[in-house]
Amino acid sequence: MSRYKALAERFGTPLYVYDLDEIDAARRQLLDALPEEFTLFYALKANPHPGLVRALREGEGRPCRPEISSTGELESALAAGFDGADCLYTGPGKTAGELDEAIRRGVRLFSTDSVSDVRHVAAAALAHGVSADCLLRVNSATASATSSIRMTGTPSQFGFDSETLADVLPELRTVDGVRVAGMHFFPLSNAKDEDSLVGEFRHTIELAARLQRELDLPLRLLDIGGGFAVPYAVPGSRGSYPGLRGELADALDTHFPRWRTDGPEVACESGRYLVGASGTLVASVSNVKVSRGRRFVILDAGINTFGGMSGLGRLLPVAVGPETGECVESATLVGPLCTPGDILGREIDVPALAPGDLVTIPNAGAYGPTASLLMFLGRPAPVEVVVRGDTVLSVSRIEHGRSYAPVDEPSARTVTGAAE
CATH class of the missing domain: 2.40.37.10 (Lyase, Ornithine Decarboxylase; Chain A, domain 1)
Structure with missing residues (x-):
């Protein structure tokens, strides 16, 4: 009797089976493909199950930090043993209630998409007497690679348009309760091949360096996004990126010569690759x-x-x-x-x-x-x-629930x- 048949007889169907050995292997494979100095975020939107999130915190190698987009995902991260301070909170539609809860539970790092988004984070932070760090998500005017899901180069609810960032930055510098801590990019998802991924990362790093130089933009953390591929619901293996580590190191050495010692801290993020x-x-x-x-x-x-x-x-x-x-x-x-x-x-x-x-x-x-x-x-x-x-x-x-209940x-x- 196969493992799946045995589990189906015990627990019924439909049934999801998640193997943590496979998650360990994916994390090792991705960390090996990145420079050792990189931070790796796990995007809980791929699967917020606390057992999987916990596996990405524990085990061998560096833990993945949680990248969350809701208080529900924050709850999963906390249930998996993370602290609020470990989380990066993203998304273009953060409500006042969500921000209040996130700040109250220790979140201090937010990716922001507009001036009003920054002001909303600041208001929540000030209400709790704390300060929060904001990454400015950047929607580049151009792109390098092509992908099944493009996340940049077009009008979007995501990010500050790169060509208008200079116009709004003076206002952002005056907002009390937050500090501009760096930039966040997410130009593509599920890259079709390593060349596409490398090309997009190189373009992102070059643009980040230019914006920092031209705008005197604070850059303690640079999140260059993801795009790591794994098949979805069909047979196949995770993407392989044998040249990525060297390409990333070369691009960073070119544009941020002291990145290993003086910063910025550089991060990538992944969802489907780590758990798919x-x-x-x-x-x-x-x-x-x-x-x-x-x-x-x-x-x-x-x-x-x-x-x-x-x-x-x-x-x-x-x-x-x-x-x-x-x-x-x-x-x-x-x-x-x-x-x-x-x-x-x-x-x-x-x-x-x-x-x-x-x-x-x-x-x-x-x-x-x-x-x-x-x-x-x-x-x-x-x-x-x-x-x-x-x-x-x-x-x-x-x-x-199978019935409607009153709300508090x-x-x-x-x-x-x-x-x-």
């Missing part, structure tokens, strides 16, 4: 039907379980691995929801499946339950099992929560 390959989604076949010559395999896992932003039409199709047998036919893989949008893959190769069979979807450790339509139709969330080898370390399920004033309290 750790996860496998196990689902059961509920039914198989043929409609006008097309075969449909209906699973107990759909976009409520594994949405992964599939509604945006850019992450389909998935690939399935059978517990037994070879792929012998083409079918459309659908979930259990009563909507025609509940499709995981159109006309993909599958084995000869029947009700009760198991299928596995690999590389599903990132953008799983929390990136899905989890509450749609009120179906139970999938069980999430954290393992190390053959040892089960934790079993949990995100619970959401003055602020709303969530009716959802995660149990570990």
